[in-house]
Amino acid sequence: MSQRDFNLFVIGAGSGGVRAARVSAAHGAKVAVAEEYRIGGTCVIRGCVPKKLLVYGAHFAEDLEDARRFGWHVEGKRFDWPTLRDNVLAEVTRLSGLYTQTLENNKVKILQERAVVTGPNSVRVGECEYTADVILIATGARPHVPKQPGCEHGITSNEAFHLEQLPKRLLIAGGGYIANEFAGVFNEFGVKVTVVNRSDAILRGYDAQIRDRLLQISMIKGIQFLFNSPIEKIVKESSGALTVHMPGGPAEFDAVMFATGRVPNTQGLGLESAGVEVDENGAVRVDDESRSTCPSIYAVGDVTDRVQLTPVAIREGQAFADTVFGKKPTKVDYSCIPSAVFSHPPLAGVGMTEGEARNRLGAVKVYTADFRPMKNVLAGRNERALYKVIVDAASEKIVGAHMIGPDAPEILQVLAIAVKAGIRKSQLDEVVAVHPTMAEELVLLK
Numbered sequence: 423m424s425q426r427d428f429n430l431f432v433i434g435a436g437s438g439g440v441r442a443a444r445v446s447a448a449h450g451a452k453v454a455v456a457e458e459y460r461i462g463g464t465c466v467i468r469g470c471v472p473k474k475l476l477v478y479g480a481h482f483a484e485d486l487e488d489a490r491r492f493g494w495h496v497e498g499k500r501f502d503w504p505t506l507r508d509n510v511l512a513e514v515t516r517l518s519g520l521y522t523q524t525l526e527n528n529k530v531k532i533l534q535e536r537a538v539v540t541g542p543n544s545v546r547v548g549e550c551e552y553t554a555d556v557i558l559i560a561t562g563a564r565p566h567v568p569k570q571p572g573c574e575h576g577i578t579s580n581e582a583f584h585l586e587q588l589p590k591r592l593l594i595a596g597g598g599y600i601a602n603e604f605a606g607v608f609n610e611f612g613v614k615v616t617v618v619n620r621s622d623a624i625l626r627g628y629d630a631q632i633r634d635r636l637l638q639i640s641m642i643k644g645i646q647f648l649f650n651s652p653i654e655k656i657v658k659e660s661s662g663a664l665t666v667h668m669p670g671g672p673a674e675f676d677a678v679m680f681a682t683g684r685v686p687n688t689q690g691l692g693l694e695s696a697g698v699e700v701d702e703n704g705a706v707r708v709d710d711e712s713r714s715t716c717p718s719i720y721a722v723g724d725v726t727d728r729v730q731l732t733p734v735a736i737r738e739g740q741a742f743a744d745t746v747f748g749k750k751p752t753k754v755d756y757s758c759i760p761s762a763v764f765s766h767p768p769l770a771g772v773g774m775t776e777g778e779a780r781n782r783l784g785a786v787k788v789y790t791a792d793f794r795p796m797k798n799v800l801a802g803r804n805e806r807a808l809y810k811v812i813v814d815a816a817s818e819k820i821v822g823a824h825m826i827g828p829d830a831p832e833i834l835q836v837l838a839i840a841v842k843a844g845i846r847k848s849q850l851d852e853v854v855a856v857h858p859t860m861a862e863e864l865v866l867l868k
């Protein structure tokens with residue numbers, strides 16, 4: 423029996439930390455978790471969940487517009503931001519309560535304060551020092567804000583959920599997930615959105631044709647994109663407006679939001695006291711069992727900067743608990759991780775893009791369905807969906823699938839099973855279509 427206060431001390435009650443704490447406790451460990459902000463972490467409090475609820479809220483703008491062609495006349499429609507904001511924040515509070523309850527039900531001691539590591543087996547929380555056989559760093563990541571003069575006047579996704587009122591003109595810096603998701607949301611709410619990117623492409627890592635389709639549709643919806651436009655400085659005017667200086671000249675906005683990546687939360691965490699190494703971005707270096715360079719300290723989730731997605735943090739937390747406290751050594755399989763961008767319309771992908779497949783495999787076959795969904799046709803909405811299935815010409819196996827269009831993330835989740843299982847294109851063809859659906863295009867690809 424250990425003489426220390428706990429078998430496991432988890433720092434950070436987000437996606438990875440909560441799963442690791444709960445499962446380790448279920449395996450019989452005495453567990454404590456420290457959280458400096460709110461139980462649930464980024465995903466629940468200021469990430470996936472409130473973001474997706476805003477995406478739902480935003481989509482009503484198009485649904486109400488399309489409704490007319492389906493015979494529905496909605497008089498006097500009007501959007502009220504405070505109503506949506508407050509309902510979303512209330513839902514976040516409810517979910518945070520459920521996460522807290524889950525930890526308590528599993529007898530995990532919750533310390534609602536910042537923790538720092540003071541040695542290989544010790545942690546300080548406020549005035550108290552605790553000892554533990556194992557420490558798990560699950561502190562996540564925080565928004566990166568560029569250092570150019572005046573950038574402190576901008577906000578990040580953290581603040582976007584709490585805006586007092588919507589800005590009339592919003593500049594979003596970045597071209598990744600958060601930039602495209604929030605550009606879509608705020609544009610649907612009637613905000614004039616400009617996306618500025620320092621490079622010449624959005625959503626690197628996704629299939630080029632799918633990205634192009636999103637760019638094209640986003641521009642038609644009224645979102646302006648400026649490429650190769652690093653922000654040089656931001657000046658706050660006496661009116662409160664922000665003048666943003668860029669290579670193409672200055673422009674005025676009511677708010678600037680940075681969506682320029684997220685950096686691991688290791689600053690001031692005391693990792694050096696235990697010999698825990700971090701990389702050049704501050705991410706904890708770990709082996710394939712999530713063990714750091716200190717044998718008693720592990721790390722999971724965004725703080726390791728492997729794949730910054732909730733389901734990955736959860737898997738890493740589960741694998742850690744099973745390996746260290748469940749006598750079941752488990753490694754996370756990082757191959758074929760599906761992902762989605764909840765833009766308007768959403769896009770999703772799994773496996774190799776067409777470009778990657780051509781580079782890595784040489785001979786590939788690409789099957790595409792480029793179509794206007796039935797609902798869009800009747801609505802008079804000129805938006806086309808695009809599905810792509812990438813096949814290794816030698817083995818006939820599907821090595822990637824990518825799509826943009828209504829409900830693409832929902833459809834892709836199921837297709838990802840086929841890609842992960844390594845099925846052949848002919849096996850897709852054997853499946854009878856569910857008609858009329860959009861997903862049936864996947865079994866009718868010629």
Ligand SMILES: Cc1cc2nc3c(=O)[nH]c(=O)nc-3n(C[C@H](O)[C@H](O)[C@H](O)COP(=O)(O)OP(=O)(O)OC[C@H]3O[C@@H](n4cnc5c(N)ncnc54)[C@H](O)[C@@H]3O)c2cc1C
Nearest residue numbers: 434436437438458463464469537561562723724730731732
């Ligand atoms: C706007 C936004 C939208 C997103 N949307 C999606 C999505 O749709 N799908 C998806 O898969 N992923 C999404 N993500 C990413 C996802 O939220 C993260 O990958 C995930 O939350 C990482 O989990 P984690 O456990 O590593 O860290 P987190 O969930 O960030 O948890 C870390 C916790 O540690 C706490 N903490 C930090 N330092 C200390 C300390 N010293 N002491 C005590 N506590 C500390 C923090 O307060 C935080 O609660 C989104 C992220 C953002 C920002």
Ligand SMILES: NC(=O)c1ccc[n+]([C@@H]2O[C@H](COP(=O)([O-])OP(=O)(O)OC[C@H]3O[C@@H](n4cnc5c(N)ncnc54)[C@H](O)[C@@H]3O)[C@@H](O)[C@H]2O)c1
Nearest residue numbers: 568596597598599600601620681682683684730762763764
């Ligand atoms: N739907 C989802 O699953 C989802 C949604 C939101 C966030 N996330 C996760 O959170 C992470 C962070 O999201 P994000 O959108 O901030 O990051 P990102 O990595 O997706 O995009 C960052 C963007 O900022 C640009 N950039 C980086 N540094 C810059 C600088 N100094 N000046 C100007 N531009 C700069 C990059 O070129 C890139 O376009 C994502 O990588 C993702 O893993 C996932």
